[in-house]
Structures are given as C-alpha cells and as structure tokens.
Amino acid sequence: MKESELRELICTLAKSMFDRGLTSGSSGNISARTEDGGLLVSPTGTSFGRLDPGRLSRFDNKGNLINGDKPTKEISLHSAFYDTRSTAGAVVHLHSCHSVALSMMPDANEDDFLPPLTPYGIMKLGKVKLLPYFRPGDPAMGEAVRGLAGKRSAIMLANHGPVVAAKDVEAACFAIEELEDTARLAMLMQSFNPRMLSNDQVKDLITTFDVEWDV
Ligand SMILES: O=C(O)[C@@H](O)C(=O)COP(=O)(O)O
Numbered sequence: 001m002k003e004s005e006l007r008e009l010i011c012t013l014a015k016s017m018f019d020r021g022l023t024s025g026s027s028g029n030i031s032a033r034t035e036d037g038g039l040l041v042s043p044t045g046t047s048f049g050r051l052d053p054g055r056l057s058r059f060d061n062k063g064n065l066i067n068g069d070k071p072t073k074e075i076s077l078h079s080a081f082y083d084t085r086s087t088a089g090a091v092v093h094l095h096s097c098h099s100v101a102l103s104m105m106p107d108a109n110e111d112d113f114l115p116p117l118t119p120y121g122i123m124k125l126g127k128v129k130l131l132p133y134f135r136p137g138d139p140a141m142g143e144a145v146r147g148l149a150g151k152r153s154a155i156m157l158a159n160h161g162p163v164v165a166a167k168d169v170e171a172a173c174f175a176i177e178e179l180e181d182t183a184r185l186a187m188l189m190q191s192f193n194p195r196m197l198s199n200d201q202v203k204d205l206i207t208t209f210d211v212e213w214d215v
C-alpha cells in the first residue's frame with residue numbers, strides 16, 4: 001500500500017473506533033509499518049477522532065523519527081511487538097471500557113484473560129495475556145511484552161486498556177474490536193453463569209483456523 005493511502009487508512013480506522021466510543025478523548029495510540037520498513041505512529045496527546053494524516057510521526061527503518069509530530073509516549077510498547085513478532089504490521093491500543101472493567105475483576109485470569117464465549121474471540125485473538133498495571137508511558141510495559149517472546153498478539157494492561165498487534169492496520173482494528181466485544185459479553189453475562197464454549201470446541205477452532213495458541 002502506498003504511504004499516502006496508509007496514512008489515510010490509519011486516520012479513517014481510528015476515527016471509526018472513536019465515533020463508536022471504543023476510545024475517547026485523547027486516549028489510545030496506533031502504529032503501522034510502511035513499505036520501506038519504517039513506521040507511522042499516532043502523535044502523543046492526539047484524539048483518534050481527529051488524527052491528521054500529514055502529521056503522523058514517521059520513523060525510518062532504523063527507528064529514527066524523521067518527520068511529523070512527537071510520537072505517542074507508548075512507542076516502546078509498540079516497538080516491543082514489532083521486535084518480537086516478525087508478522088506484526090500494525091499495533092493498536094485503546095481505552096475500551098468493558099475490557100478495562102474486566103481487567104479489574106478480582107478473579108481475572110492472567111494467562112487467559114478472555115473467557116471462551118464466542119468463536120470469533122478465539123479466532124481473532126488467540127489467548128490474551130493480562131499484564132499487571134504500569135504507569136502509562138513506562139518502558140517496563142515494553143519489557144513485559146518482550147518477556148512474552150512474541151507468543152501473544154493481544155495483551156490487556158490491567159486498569160488501562162488492550163493492545164493488539166496484527167499483520168496490518170485493518171486486521172489489528174478488527175481484532176481489538178473483537179477483544180472489546182468479548183469483554184463486554186463477559187461483563188454482561190458474569191452474574192448469569194453463562195454456558196461457555198467447551199475445551200473441545202476451542203480446540204476445534206484453534207485447529208481449523210490455525211489460531212496461534214500459546215500453551
Ligand atoms: O494511557 C495513556 O496515557 C496512553 O497509553 C494513551 O493511551 C495515550 O497516550 P499518547 O498516545 O501518548 O497520547
């Protein structure tokens with residue numbers, strides 16, 4: 001994809017998520033690989049509702065900022081995904097409400113954050129890791145992601161928000177939206193003892209759709 005098209009797509013997808021309340025104010029950040037191995041990154045303090053394609057932070061393939069505004073303070077978090085997952089072409093972070101709510105539950109599962117409620121949750125995300133709370137911008141977040149050795153495409157930062165890497169920016173947005181939808185279902189259903197997918201049904205999905213599943 002030409003860089004000008006990628007710039008437009010990042011801003012269009014970010015605005016779509018903002019307009020649907022998936023992140024609000026100036027929360028969230030998004031990045032995508034360019035054809036020359038560089039990165040386009042949302043600038044710090046900007047709103048997903050009003051990203052300007054011409055002002056995205058542009059890094060070259062050696063990680064130098066070459067133009068655009070000052071990047072998100074979570075750049076080390078994004079870099080950790082690119083450095084540990086060779087397939088990563090985009091990374092998205094949101095402050096999506098239901099995911100954050102689920103991360104605050106006393107019985108939240110750290111190794112497998114999302115309950116197996118729907119097939120799409122499994123297919124789009126694999127197993128989601130819940131990481132502890134970090135101060136926003138703390139490079140330790142990136143270190144925690146590096147500690148996962150590229151085995152997870154999706155993580156949840158406790159009391160903060162989800163972060164998802166995927167092959168391109170559209171796939172990353174699809175996946176993080178699925179994470180929020182699954183967390184929403186989990187919160188809606190939590191007092192009803194919902195019937196979940198069985199282990200066999202989950203295994204069937206993993207096999208049929210070639211889902212990465214860190215065991
Ligand atoms: O929660 C935070 O402060 C950041 O993770 C965030 O979502 C927005 O920070 P910037 O991308 O630096 O604006």
Ligand SMILES: [Zn+2]
Nearest residue numbers: 028095136161
């Ligand atoms: Zn954040």
